Amino acid sequence: MKYTIITIVLGVVSIASIGAVMSSSGWGDREYEDRYEKEYESDDHEYGPSRGAWLEPRADVRPVKNETYRTECGGCHFAYQPGLLPRNDWARIMDSLEEHYGDDASLDEILAKQIRGYLLENAADRASQSRARAFSAGSDASDMLPRITNTNYFRREHYEIPVRLVRGNSGVGSFSNCQACHRKADAGIYNEHQVVIPGVGKWDD
Ligand code: HEC
Ligand code: HEC
Structure with missing residues (x-):
């Protein structure tokens, strides 16, 4: 009692x-x-x-919830989550949409402003998830546009994967196609135990 x-x-x-x-x-x-x-x-x-x-894996980066972003930035490639790059890098990308990795991805002012706001607000350096935080160091400082695939964290996680399984693989083509190997990438899940490389199978290292 x-x-x-x-x-x-x-x-x-x-x-x-x-x-x-x-x-x-x-x-x-x-x-x-x-x-x-x-x-x-x-x-x-x-x-x-x-x-x-x-x-059980959980979201490593916050999934895309903004439909304007998904429509405008997910048409040519996977709609990369804002948590995959820090604010600086997103700002540089949004400042040069006319010359976007060899393509013209320009948007009208209102859409560009909206998308920029969404990206900066949810960028890696504002995220709480540890894998998103790992991307917050950003891409190499150089004259080139920032790339998720050029960040140190990305390179550290992928250097063991032979080129023939990526560029030499018609089911992948480029490291920029996250969802080709990370089947749950759209849900923000990049857990290494969920990786299936097309034509190769589950990744075991
Ligand atoms: C007209 C087609 C097109 C549109 C629209 C487009 N992109 Fe891209 N984007 C590309 C191409 C092409 C590449 C280079 C892909 C490659 O090298 O495999 C690219 C690459 C990228 C990369 C680098 C990926 C990496 O390798 O790490 C990011 C980040 C990116 N785009 C963000 C955006 C954002 C944000 C928007 C919307 C404002 C957008 N893209 C709209 C064509 C487009
Ligand atoms: C060719 C297939 C392939 C592509 C394309 C790919 N990845 Fe990966 N990724 C892997 C493999 C395999 C691993 C596990 C590597 C290891 O642990 O040895 C991995 C690991 C990761 C990890 C670390 C996961 C963990 O459990 O620690 C992250 C984060 C990640 N990838 C993000 C991405 C992003 C973002 C993209 C797109 C820009 C991408 N990957 C594109 C195959 C791929």
Whole structure:
């Protein structure tokens, strides 16, 4: 009986302190991230319980939720998540859409402004997920346009993959086609255990 009372008192105290933390500034973001992560964790349950809950992948970068972005920037290639590059790099890309890696990807001013806002707001250097944070160092500083595939993190993760499985593989063609090997890339899942290279199969290293 004595312990029950202590438990209740402790419970009330901890609820009260949670309340205090919640009302302090900054909680809003955290709460959003937590909810967000849960949403995508539950989405991953289709991988089946046989893999074990601890192996279930979750979103490494926040999936694209902006339909304007998806339509305008996902037509020629995979709609890269904003969390794959830091703000600086996205700004440089948005500043030179007329000369976009050999293509003209220019947009009218209103659309460009909207997309720029979406990219900068959700960029790698603003993300909380650790894999998105790993992209926040960005692409090599050079005269060339930034590339996700030129970031140190990207290169570190992919250097073991032989070129013949990428450029020499009609099912892939280029490292820029994330979704060719990362089948759940659109959901923001890049977990190495989910990689299937076309014509090769699951990646085991
Ligand atoms: C007219 C077609 C076209 C449109 C529209 C387009 N892109 Fe691209 N984009 C390309 C091409 C071509 C490449 C180079 C792909 C390659 O090297 O395999 C590219 C490459 C990229 C890369 C570098 C990928 C890497 O290798 O790391 C990023 C980032 C990118 N685009 C972002 C965007 C954004 C943001 C938009 C919308 C504002 C956009 N693209 C719209 C054609 C387009
Ligand atoms: C040719 C197939 C292929 C393509 C295309 C590809 N990847 Fe990968 N990726 C892999 C493989 C294989 C690994 C695991 C490498 C290892 O651990 O040895 C990996 C690992 C990763 C990881 C680390 C995952 C982890 O569990 O640590 C990230 C993040 C990632 N890729 C992102 C991307 C992004 C973003 C793109 C597109 C710009 C992309 N990849 C394109 C095959 C690919």
